[in-house]
Amino acid sequence: AQSVTQLDSQVPVFEEAPVELRCNYSSSVSVYLFWYVQYPNQGLQLLLKYLSGSTLVKGINGFEAEFNKSQTSFHLRKPSVHISDTAEYFCAVTTNQAGTALIFGKGTTLSVSS
Amino acid sequence: DTGVSQDPRHKITKRGQNVTFRCDPISEHNRLYWYRQTLGQGPEFLTYFQNEAQLEKSRLLSDRFSAERPKGSFSTLEIQRTEQGDSAMYLCASSSGRHTEAFFGQGTRLTVV
Numbered sequence: 001a002q003s004v005t006q007l008d009s010q011v012p013v014f015e016e017a018p019v020e021l022r023c024n025y026s027s028s029v030s031v032y033l034f035w036y037v038q039y040p041n042q043g044l045q046l047l048l049k050y051l052s053g054s055t056l057v058k059g060i061n062g063f064e065a066e067f068n069k070s071q072t073s074f075h076l077r078k079p080s081v082h083i084s085d086t087a088e089y090f091c092a093v094t095t096n097q098a099g100t101a102l103i104f105g106k107g108t109t110l111s112v113s114s
Numbered sequence: 115d116t117g118v119s120q121d122p123r124h125k126i127t128k129r130g131q132n133v134t135f136r137c138d139p140i141s142e143h144n145r146l147y148w149y150r151q152t153l154g155q156g157p158e159f160l161t162y163f164q165n166e167a168q169l170e171k172s173r174l175l176s177d178r179f180s181a182e183r184p185k186g187s188f189s190t191l192e193i194q195r196t197e198q199g200d201s202a203m204y205l206c207a208s209s210s211g212r213h214t215e216a217f218f219g220q221g222t223r224l225t226v227v
Contacts, residue, residue, distance in 0.1 A: 006156075032212060032213050034215075034216075043205075043218045043219065043220050043221065044157070044205075044207075044218045045218075046215045046216075049213075049215065051213045090156050090157070092216075094212050095212070096212065096213075098212075099164065099169045099170065100170070100212065101147065101159050101162040101169075101170045102147060102159070102162075102207075102209075102216055103159055104149070104156040104157045104158075104159070105156050106155055106156045107154075107155065107156040109154075
């Protein structure tokens, strides 16, 4: 079965600094990878996804992620964060096999301060 | 399309009582997921339907939990003999395929007292 590990539970950064949120996955077959964001008191929404092709994917709000198959990673990055990026970020994985579920990591809290 | 809707939004119940939650997915989405989320944690996978077939269940889903999706439309999640440890946000999501975005509902917050 597939699984995902988010290596940092909390990441504090200052406004306009770059940030990287780390995600590693485990699967014996090809994967589809996603990053979701959950703002305070709101539901989850998709930031970006990797299905195939280019390993660098761009999402909403200036975020991007790079798929690295050899390191089984899918780290999320933003070159300059804003206060409004403060939220919980979740990495999720599923596979290209029929009948596999979408599995989430435990999340990373990004706290942006001025 | 109004998105994924869940009912009720909040439920307070006494320990030992049964509760049932409903999820209406986005129409034409054949995949439907149930997750449980506690404070500071990610969504924990409970179960997943493709159309009316329940394809996978987490070992978190004890015998007290049951889910159905009759006719591949709405879904219900029932918890029997609730325990305080069942207190959590129960999330429903739907998608049209493995490679597509899962859209989440606002969740049902269960408090067992």
